[in-house]
Amino acid sequence: MNAAQLQSSGRCPTSTRCLAAPSWLPKRPWQQSVLTKAARQLELNRSAARGHLLSPCAFQIDRRHHMELQWQRHQEQEQLLAAVPASLAGGGIIEVSSLAHLEALLGAAGGQLVVLTAYTRSCGICKHVLRELEVVLCEARQQRARIVFMRHDLQDAWDFPTDVARWYKLKTAPRFLFFVDGALLRTASIADSRTSAGSRSQVTAMLHHEHRKLRDTLRELLALHTPSARR
Numbered sequence: 001m002n003a004a005q006l007q008s009s010g011r012c013p014t015s016t017r018c019l020a021a022p023s024w025l026p027k028r029p030w031q032q033s034v035l036t037k038a039a040r041q042l043e044l045n046r047s048a049a050r051g052h053l054l055s056p057c058a059f060q061i062d063r064r065h066h067m068e069l070q071w072q073r074h075q076e077q078e079q080l081l082a083a084v085p086a087s088l089a090g091g092g093i094i095e096v097s098s099l100a101h102l103e104a105l106l107g108a109a110g111g112q113l114v115v116l117t118a119y120t121r122s123c124g125i126c127k128h129v130l131r132e133l134e135v136v137l138c139e140a141r142q143q144r145a146r147i148v149f150m151r152h153d154l155q156d157a158w159d160f161p162t163d164v165a166r167w168y169k170l171k172t173a174p175r176f177l178f179f180v181d182g183a184l185l186r187t188a189s190i191a192d193s194r195t196s197a198g199s200r201s202q203v204t205a206m207l208h209h210e211h212r213k214l215r216d217t218l219r220e221l222l223a224l225h226t227p228s229a230r231r
Contacts, residue, residue, distance in 0.1 A: 077101070084108050088148060093137060096152040099163040106182040109148050113222055114179040117151040118170050129174045129190070132211060136218070145222060176214065178221050188217055 080097055084104045087094045096102045096116065106114060117133055119126035133149060140147045154165040154173055164170070168177065168184070176188045190210040 091141065092149075093133060094148070094150045096150050096164065099167055102150075102152070102164055103182075105148070105150065106179055109179075109182075111181055112146045112148050113218075114148045114150060115218065116177040116179065117149070118154050118165070118173055118175040118177065119151060120154050120173045123173050125190070126174045128207075136215070147218075147222065176217075178217070180221070185221060186217065188214060190214065 077098065077100065080101050081104050084101075085108060088105070088108055094105060096105065102116070117129065119130060130151065133151070137149050140149075152162070152164050154162060154170055156162050161170075168187075172189065174190060178185045178187070191206060
């Protein structure tokens with residue numbers, strides 16, 4: 001079989017059928033040249049990307065700087081733990097920074113009722129709750145109730161859950177945790193007013209009802225588990 005017969009049979013790679021242009025290609029020469037340039041540029045981009053991925057990368061790690069930061073965090077943690085008795089004697093709302101700090105505070109509080117309010121910086125309801133917490137603190141001082149109020153941000157500086165949030169499995173805010181003698185007695189939360197349907201007066205009435213329930217829970221735990229909480 002000669003070359004002409006091979007080409008006519010269609011088995012030759014250089015046949016007219018193999019070299020025929022696809023139907024989707026443009027028929028005009030200038031359009032074909034534009035597509036050819038675009039295909040070449042795409043191939044160059046792919047080659048450059050492959051060369052960039054295969055090229056070795058070097059990272060410089062400043063071990064001394066990281067060790068200094070770690071030592072600084074350790075020193076700050078030691079100062080917080082050393083200031084636990086002074087924080088409890090101050091009588092204000094204590095900001096809990098870590099799980100070790102919370103455990104030290106619970107151990108120093110002893111038989112007092114400890115109320116930990118978990119919040120986040122981006123929560124608008126939490127800001128209102130923290131303002132209400134200041135009012136409850138003033139009332140507790142007037143009644144000389146031995147209650148320790150604390151608060152903790154559930155997210156760190158990089159918006160990741162803190163060790164306290166992971167240990168107590170706190171995923172929503174605001175949440176309230178009640179401790180006596182270092183043991184967790186009860187957790188409570190309030191309804192989210194953003195998901196409540198109704199007028200403004202109805203939402204305000206719902207929030208007052210939720211705050212009243214929290215106050216009742218606080219009085220109940222104060223009477224049941226700390227009979228000597230009032231001097």
